[in-house]
Amino acid sequence: MSKRRPYVRPMAGWWRKNPFFVEYMIHEGSALFVAAYGVVLLVGLVCLAQGEAAWNGWLAAMKHPLALLFHLAVLAMISYHSWSWFKIMPKTMPPLVIGGKRVAPAMITGAGLAATVVASLILLGLVWGMTR
Amino acid sequence: MGDDAMSRPLKRSNAPIFWGLFGAGGMLAALLGPMLVFITGIAAPLGFILAPDAMSYANMMAFTGHWLGKAFVFAIVPLFLWHAGHRVFHSLHDVGIHAGMVARLVCYGGALLGTLIVAWALLLIGF
């Protein structure tokens, strides 16, 4: 009879055992904040469709200190999402070759973050221009 | 072992649909998310940088009344939800909750429901 008795180790708590995985779980966790923000916008949109009174109610709620605190937290986590999204990007896209040379991963991450800054400024400028 | 390994039936994954929506939403959230949160959650409510009535009813109706504004809202809100739904679905699996169909229903069903509500609200606002 075979003496083989392979031992399978449990996976429970795997993500706590390595800083790399802790970071992964935090950036995956940013999705909860993205979802919450999506729901806030969704509720706002429904209020808007319902008419002026409902919309003003939503606006007033957005001014509540707790709402502001919530949005500060969302801002932090969604910024973290941007950072981690572009940090993984070099690993997830086909190699980018420009002028016969492969673009370094740090360049790709940098370009993504630069695009975020530019897009953000354009967005802010547009909103500022349209609502002035 | 080789032979039955090669002949084991394979089922095609439907993930490309959800993965595609996840990627599109993730990209939008990465590029525009922080500034959007800043605008709608901090700057406009506080009247900081932006005018205090930046998100007034008239302004918002004009914005969502225009087809471009509609397209923007219809891209942002549903894709954020699909992005988050997909990630949460995988995170549940990651932490050992292999809820299968229930998790799918909550994560993707929620995103789908959100998408339908956005479409309905935008139609209600009209053109």
Next chain:
Amino acid sequence: MARTITMEVLRYRPEQDAGPVFQTYEVPFTDDMSVLQGLLHIKDELDETLSFRWSCRMAICGSCGMMINGKPALSCKTFLRDLAPGPVRIEALNHFPIERDLVVVMEDFIDKLERIQPYIIPKEPRTLEQGEYLQTPAQLEKYEQFSSCINCLLCYAACPQYGLNPDFVGPGALALLHRYNADSRDGGAAQRMELVAAEEGVFNCTAVGYCSEVCPKHVDPANAVNQNKTTAAADYFLGFLKPKGSRT
């Protein structure tokens, strides 16, 4: 006096242990000693019952992978001097069943290796008279990095998705699959797609990226997996355009 370091080694002897237990050894070491040499010292001088795999001692055979202080690494490429003062924790590679001590069961990976069809499936069959297949340096570069894999399985030990779902083909085998797909001489991408796009395939990956961090040969398996997500998605959506029945 030689310096010593404490090595805590995860033991598992199926005929006597209910489960794995740590055993501690005091190992004298010099600056030029690898973790593998530390283990060899244990086996030669302290405890001949300790089991582990090794062969080349120069980071090319891929047999000596283990968890060193919780991280997957080649024990012949990791030096005790860098881990001093210790203690050093040595465990069998994560996510694989333990056969005995530091030896893991590899059948699953070998099975997967077969399933990816790891050989060139010629795009255009050539006779001997027609001579060799020609390849430009640019064509070589497309797959060269992915051909450096030494099957050490560190990436599997780094991949939580493989740990959570052992049906997942996993980083190393998919990197090797990509090595053949990306070869200009190969025409097998379509027939490998069945596995790439299957429920066991690339979409199990959530882009953790740790596989590429630990790979001793800079294969970047995460990149291979994620490039194939894109091709699998394209194939999936194009499939709807193709006439019925022709989908693979």
